Amino acid sequence: MRYFFLFIIVFTYQLSAQPKVALSTVALNATVYIGTDAYKNSYFITKMAFYKQGPDGTFVFKDFSLGPIEKVDLINPLKIMLFYEQTNTVVFVDNRLNEVERITFNNVPEFVNIGAAGNAGNNRLWVFNIDTQQLELYDYRLQRKLQTSLPISGKLTALTSNFNYCYLLFEDKLATYNVYGSFLSEIRMNGGDFIVQNDEDVWVVKSNEVFRYAEPGLHSPEKPSEVKKIKLPEITVKQLHLTQDFLYIYDGKTLHQFTNNQPKN
Numbered sequence: 001m002r003y004f005f006l007f008i009i010v011f012t013y014q015l016s017a018q019p020k021v022a023l024s025t026v027a028l029n030a031t032v033y034i035g036t037d038a039y040k041n042s043y044f045i046t047k048m049a050f051y052k053q054g055p056d057g058t059f060v061f062k063d064f065s066l067g068p069i070e071k072v073d074l075i076n077p078l079k080i081m082l083f084y085e086q087t088n089t090v091v092f093v094d095n096r097l098n099e100v101e102r103i104t105f106n107n108v109p110e111f112v113n114i115g116a117a118g119n120a121g122n123n124r125l126w127v128f129n130i131d132t133q134q135l136e137l138y139d140y141r142l143q144r145k146l147q148t149s150l151p152i153s154g155k156l157t158a159l160t161s162n163f164n165y166c167y168l169l170f171e172d173k174l175a176t177y178n179v180y181g182s183f184l185s186e187i188r189m190n191g192g193d194f195i196v197q198n199d200e201d202v203w204v205v206k207s208n209e210v211f212r213y214a215e216p217g218l219h220s221p222e223k224p225s226e227v228k229k230i231k232l233p234e235i236t237v238k239q240l241h242l243t244q245d246f247l248y249i250y251d252g253k254t255l256h257q258f259t260n261n262q263p264k265n
Helices: 002-016
Strands: 024-027 032-036 042-046 049-054 057-061 071-073 080-084 089-093 099-104 114-121 124-129 134-139 144-148 156-161 165-170 173-178 183-188 194-198 201-206 209-213 227-229 239-242 246-250 254-259
Touching: 032 239, 032 246, 032 254, 071 114, 080 114, 114 156, 114 165, 124 156, 156 194, 165 194, 194 239, 201 239
Parallel strands: none
Antiparallel strands: 024 254, 032 042, 042 049, 049 057, 071 080, 080 089, 089 099, 114 124, 124 134, 134 144, 156 165, 165 173, 173 183, 194 201, 201 209, 209 227, 239 246, 246 254
């Protein structure tokens, strides 16, 4: 009987240490996978055009004069943000990818040279000014800055955000700011390839490994952010997207869907 219980303990530990198993895999021909919504529509970029494909149909937005799409923000699926770094422009499209608004920062009263952007809601954008190395909360209707951070040292690698927080990944740190432009926390790390946010947690992809940082906005020496390495099968993590229930990973040919449960040690 003692050996039976020992077997159960060892077997349970081995199960918890197993990598996630994909719920489904679907072939996807895309240059960049952006994400999948609750209705199973997939968003992706192919040859500088932005696509939405799924049960709702197939829709496309393209304006090659703007250059390549640097970032797509799906936080509001009814008003999707596209950022074109080459032409310093943000375009908003609706759920059928019809253009609804365009902000060309070369033409605003106070010129802003943007290196990254995110949707902050209520006619606002998170923008990173690469001339001043400052994060700005910008009202594009009023055409003015609402909040501006102090200058931030380092080379920006990626930006992700929601309506309350903005997370900036640099070569040596992950910095968090709130909607008032106030610095909240800084987590030192040795680089990363890109980041995504979900439920105020930040997921960092580095060298084909995925790490979840729990609520980095609350990080402090007294209460450091909990870090979990996500156990995955041996696949290439080219792009990653998170929803409340699912984790999607695109390997360049196939879109893998996993459950988004809390990772275990």
